[in-house]
Amino acid sequence: MSRAEAEALFEINAAAAERSDDGQFDDLFAKAIVHHAASASGLPVPSRTIALAPDTAIESWAPTRAAGLDIEVLEWIASQMRGKLHGNRTVTKLVAVIIGATTLPLAQLLHVFDMGM
Numbered sequence: 534m535s536r537a538e539a540e541a542l543f544e545i546n547a548a549a550a551e552r553s554d555d556g557q558f559d560d561l562f563a564k565a566i567v568h569h570a571a572s573a574s575g576l577p578v579p580s581r582t583i584a585l586a587p588d589t590a591i592e593s594w595a596p597t598r599a600a601g602l603d604i605e606v607l608e609w610i611a612s613q614m615r616g617k618l619h620g621n622r623t624v625t626k627l628v629a630v631i632i633g634a635t636t637l638p639l640a641q642l643l644h645v646f647d648m649g650m
Contacts, residue, residue, distance in 0.1 A: 534569040534581060536609070542566065543613045561585060567595045570610060575602040 542565050545558075552558060559634060560585045566583050578584060579594050 534565050534572060536569065536573070539566055539569040539610075540613070557587070560587065560591075564589075564591050567591060570602055570606050571596055573606045574601060576601055578610060612631075 544564050546562050566577055569585045578598060584588055584594060
């Protein structure tokens with residue numbers, strides 16, 4: 534998944550906030566962004582076909598911690614997410630998968646992604 538493709542998905546996600554697809558796009562979006570982060574960081578990832586397949590669980594291949602992920606890639610994702618995804622369950626999935634639920638204190642996660650509470 535290239536950065537240009539990831540940018541296009543961020544734009545589609547923002548434009549289609551009112552969609553009713555039972556979370557199918559949210560699942561694809563989360564998988565694609567995590568696939569980009571991992572592959573751009575040089576981590577092993579399955580092929581796009583496998584990683585983005587509806588029947589492939591993101592937890593089966595995605596990194597569980599930020600260790601090994603390129604900080605520039607994480608900063609780029611954070612900048613794309615900042616202020617754009619309030620109330621979107623994809624934010625929660627991305628934070629949990631990319632950053633890892635225990636890697637950073639909650640207060641720091643909120644600051645990184647500008648989620649606010």
